[in-house]
Amino acid sequence: MKIKHVTMALVAAALAAAGGAGLYVAGKNAGARVAPGAAAGARKPLYWHDPMVPTQKFDKPGKSPFMDMQLVPVYADGGGDEGAVKVTVSPRMQQSLGVRTAPATRARLPSGLSAVGSVAYNERDLVLVQARSNGFVERLHVRASFDTVSKGQPLLDLYVPEWVAAQEEFLSARRIASAGIDGLVDAARQRMRLAGMGEEQIRLVESTAKVQLRTTLTAPVGGVVAELSVREGMTVMAGATLFRINGQGTVWLNAEVPESAAAAVQPGRAVEARTPALPGMVFKGKVNALLPDVNASTRTLKARVELANPGAKLVPGMFATLDFAAAPGDETLLVPSEAVIQTGTRSVVMVDEGGGKFAAVDVETGRESAGQTEIRKGLAPGQNVVVSGQFLIDSEASLKGGAMRMSAPAGARAAGAAGPLHHASGSIEQIDKDEVMISHGPVPTLQWGPMTMGFKPPRAGMPDTVHAGDRVSFDFVREADGSFRIARIGAAADATPAKAAGASK
Known part of the structure; x- marks a missing residue:
């Protein structure tokens, strides 16, 4: 029992110490939200700066030399920087939008390339059968186009008068050559070649010692007769195409x-x-x-x-x-093609950063195949990208304008807001034509503490119901030049009845 009491005391002391530390941190940051693990050093700031003068960087925390406020830390992931372009979507809204995510992975891009076409003959297997001399077609062995032929098959019988004369001259030279005139035989054989006779036909004349009145042309290759240009009884001229055969x-x-x-x-x-x-x-x-x-x-x-x-x-x-077939290649970073938003000038993906936060990231895309897109720059392996509902998030975030306004009221957008909307409340110190001086409380979205500073009046002008000394609640945005402009302003909910009555006059 004694040990139990001691243990409970130690636990109570630890909780008190933790609570005190929490109160100290909360008091120091004037209501700013502290990220989990920040006090334990989970995230190390890159530098500190004054949001009113963001170009000036400091290497340690402290009070701003420009304004009556604490310096704001800036982290590597953009935490603490109000310029980070991010969208927060509640789990309920994610379910309503049908948001689905998928990780970016390293893999080989599948081929996925298909095409259609039509079959044609291989023109490298095309062979033409032509007439080498003038002659007459006496018989056709192949009578129709697209008939199939085999190599060496007879095609037609030709009668070529010039060949008959060349053969008779050759046979006469052979008879004379026996008397010792051998040169005449070679000359006669050469004349048969010049007349267009092939070596096989010449050997046939030599072996039979008879004149071959008809010559049979055969198919030089096997295939289909793609073109038939002659008929029986036709006269053919030297060089005329008789058959076209495709393998x-x-x-x-x-x-x-x-x-x-x-x-x-x-x-x-x-x-x-x-x-x-x-x-x-x-x-x-x-x-x-x-x-x-x-x-x-x-x-x-x-x-x-x-x-x-x-x-x-x-x-x-x-x-x-x-x-x-898939071309050989190295592994690349791939995401589903449906995750990429093409705006015309750039490619954007919505990255799920966890905790309901989404960020728009510009990426450089490469090849696309089989529903996958190559990412060359902008993402790292393992990052989750939105593959369903990203267009709705893109629409709400106004990515084309470069600003994230998921929760901004319509009035603020109509007022020409150029950045995220911030809310504060305070008392009006002075109202001039070009500036409204307000002593306001903490601004958690900017990690500001209480301060007095000037704001540009709304573009439509200050309402007639708001005067110097009134306690007001207002929304403001940061413009491109770094200044802050009021988007909406009205009497604060905690204003005293006297103040409210005065504001209504």
Whole structure:
């Protein structure tokens, strides 16, 4: 029991000491709100200053040499600085606005880049079959366009009179060469080449020792006959195109890519394509080239993608969608794209600082993909940004004007307030045309103690009901030039009946 009494006494003494310290701090700061942990040194001020002369900095606390008030500490996070642009939203209001937050994280930006396009022949697999000399088409082995042919398959039979004459001359030279004139054979063979005969046709004439009246042209590659320009009985001229054959091992997919994403589409990047005509099938390929031509109507560039075509299932004209594989890169700071507010000249995010406080932060954005936006400057990993309800906070805070007025009355905004609204009460000492001298009490939002100072009168002028010597309650703002202007003023609630009666005259 004795130990219990001693313990209770010690606890009471500790509480008394703590209460006394709290009263001392409260008295010293004249009603200013002390941040938790400040007395214990949790936050170290950067410097001290007089809010009336903010450009002058002091390295220790004390009384201002300019005004009858204590110097105000300024912290690294902006605490104690009335110029900090912040908004306070109660938990109930956050719930009403549907405010949601998400952390900024370091990760690789997902690709998320998709495009659409159409299939076309791979023009690098195109082969033309032409007539090397004037002749006549005696027989067609392939009679329709888009027929599939294999390498070496007969295409048509030609009768070329010039070739017949060259063959007879060669055979005659061979017979004469047996008498010792070998040069004539080589000359005759060269003439057949000049007439347009191929080496295989020349060897056939040599091996059979007979004139080949008709020549059969064969397909140099396998593929599809994309163009057929002759019919049986036609006369063809040297250089005329008879067949156009396209290979089908690979095809091109000409995809439309937004010009904003062109930097991410580089040759060699892997691609997967799908087409509604072949559900369930995935065709793999890579970007072959990004054509240097922008469509003025759609603001897109054409990416040429080369796809493998097993079974020749992809045919020209097919519609396809393609997904670009993620490009290799380093991890970057990412936030949800919906968290970024684009004002036209800058990008802004609302940062949740805890305790219902939100701050507008200018950021420098980078690439955007799959609902994520790269943040290059302005945020740190782990900071929570508002992803839902930020536009309502932005609207109330008037970010475009550079001021936070979440709780400012409509009258103050109409009065041309250029900063946060502050409230005070006191007695009017003197009223002049350009200045109203007021002895006011503490101003917690500025961490001011009681003082006598001059304010600019309201823009609409001083009310007729307010006179020198009246006790008043007023709101004021800090203007761009550092001065303070009254936004609203009226009789104080604690004014004596005599004063109130006098104010009503």
